[in-house]
Amino acid sequence: xxxxxxxxxxxxxxxxxxxxxxxxxxxxxxxxxxxxxxxxxxxxxxxxxxxxxxxxxxxxxxxxxxxxxxxxxxxxxxxxxxxxxxxxxxxxxxxxxxxxxxxxxxxxxxxxxxxxxxxxxxxxxxxxxxxxxxxxxxxxxxxxxxxxxxxxxxxxxxxxxxxxxxxxxxxxxxxxxxxxxxxxxxxxxxxxxxxxxxxxxxxxxxxxxxxxxxxxxxxxxxxxxxxxxxxxxxxxxxxxxxxxxxxxxxxxxxxxxxxxxxxxxxxxxxxxxxxxxxxxxxxxxxxxxxxxxxxxxxxxxxxxxxxxxxxxxxxxxxxxxxxxxxxxxxxxxxxxxxxxxxxxxxxxxxxxxxxxxxxxxxxxxxxxxxxxxxxxxxxxxxxxxxxxxxxxxxxxxxxxxxxxxxxxxxxxx
Numbered sequence: 001x002x003x004x005x006x007x008x009x010x011x012x013x014x015x016x017x018x019x020x021x022x023x024x025x026x027x028x029x030x031x032x033x034x035x036x037x038x039x040x041x042x043x044x045x046x047x048x049x050x051x052x053x054x055x056x057x058x059x060x061x062x063x064x065x066x067x068x069x070x071x072x073x074x075x076x077x078x079x080x081x082x083x084x085x086x087x088x089x090x091x092x093x094x095x096x097x098x099x100x101x102x103x104x105x106x107x108x109x110x111x112x113x114x115x116x117x118x119x120x121x122x123x124x125x126x127x128x129x130x131x132x133x134x135x136x137x138x139x140x141x142x143x144x145x146x147x148x149x150x151x152x153x154x155x156x157x158x159x160x161x162x163x164x165x166x167x168x169x170x171x172x173x174x175x176x177x178x179x180x181x182x183x184x185x186x187x188x189x190x191x192x193x194x195x196x197x198x199x200x201x202x203x204x205x206x207x208x209x210x211x212x213x214x215x216x217x218x219x220x221x222x223x224x225x226x227x228x229x230x231x232x233x234x235x236x237x238x239x240x241x242x243x244x245x246x247x248x249x250x251x252x253x254x255x256x257x258x259x260x261x262x263x264x265x266x267x268x269x270x271x272x273x274x275x276x277x278x279x280x281x282x283x284x285x286x287x288x289x290x291x292x293x294x295x296x297x298x299x300x301x302x303x304x305x306x307x308x309x310x311x312x313x314x315x316x317x318x319x320x321x322x323x324x325x326x327x328x329x330x331x332x333x334x335x336x337x338x339x340x341x342x343x344x345x346x347x348x349x350x351x352x353x354x355x356x357x358x359x360x361x362x363x364x365x366x367x368x369x370x371x372x373x374x375x376x377x378x379x380x381x382x383x384x385x386x387x388x389x390x391x392x393x394x395x396x397x398x399x400x401x402x403x404x405x406x407x408x409x410x411x412x413x
Contacts, residue, residue: 180217
């Protein structure tokens with residue numbers, strides 16, 4: 001009899017455990033089960049795993065202030081003003097703290113990045129900063145450095161799961177999402193939106209996440225305007241699925257929210273690339289379009305040139321997910337562009353050096369930072385442009401204060 005009671009109790013306990021597990025699994029929305037994904041960089045899993053148990057080679061005692069802190073920095077490229085601003089600002093900030101900054105440029109070559117990391121390890125630098133050229137290779141590079149007792153901080157793109165301290169970056173998905181919401185607010189609930197999209201390249205996580213975010217922001221805001229029963233997570237999943245349709249089929253239609261994307265082009269992050277992509281789009285679809293959704297300012301400015309060349313400026317709008325270059329801010333303020341997001345190379349570089357200073361000189365406990373430390377998402381519109389335009393014309397971006405770095409515990413709470 002005791003055996004039967006014990007067996008019965010065990011079965012009940014097991015059943016309860018299964019029910020609890022199932023309930024917990026059911027609570028997690030499908031969108032978070034897709035993470036990590038190249039189109040969802042910047043989406044924060046509310047149940048992200050604790051990282052405090054991962055060895056990161058962080059300092060365990062105050063450093064000897066009489067010795068200069070040496071930083072080894074592997075940058076992906078200096079062939080773009082955004083990356084130049086990262087390094088220029090990092091150098092200035094490092095000099096302010098009295099740090100030595102050794103910058104090497106990988107020219108987009110993962111093999112060069114790996115060789116540079118190995119050279120920094122041999123040099124026995126105090127900390128390595130890594131702008132990933134390849135996500136899997138970057139994770140392996142970081143592991144070698146940590147095994148040698150050197151902590152690694154990434155920037156720009158979150159590498160595959162690895163022992164890095166964190167990645168410093170603006171939020172690709174979040175900025176796109178907020179820009180998309182503004183697009184929907186601009187048109188209101190009644191006007192069907194026919195759009196085209198231009199992204200840097202398919203397969204790049206920043207490109208895909210920004211454009212996916214814009215699409216999702218439009219869907220979410222439209223659903224709210226139309227009184228549809230669509231939660232933010234539901235809209236994120238719907239937007240993700242529509243973005244997959246766009247990648248595979250070149251277009252999608254979402255009649256429930258009066259929104260369609262009729263074409264997609266690739267602009268390789270440059271103004272000329274945006275011009276070429278927009279010209280191709282306009283040749284086939286100019287009579288249908290309301291707006292071009294551009295991943296970044298350069299491609300957006302290229303699209304604007306294409307519209308001017310064809311006498312369509314003002315008839316078809318341009319919205320950018322990033323970056324907030326001063327030229328784009330002026331275009332937004334004048335009404336020539338509808339919106340842009342914030343993604344400053346200067347503030348990314350500043351944030352990295354600030355974090356290093358906090359860890360090595362201020363005693364900040366960085367052991368449980370998320371894999372991606374995303375800056376809060378903001379967008380610039382005609383109405384708020386003056387808030388972001390810096391009177392200091394030497395600043396190629398916008399006025400901004402680098403936010404505090406939050407631990408996983410901070411984010412969960």
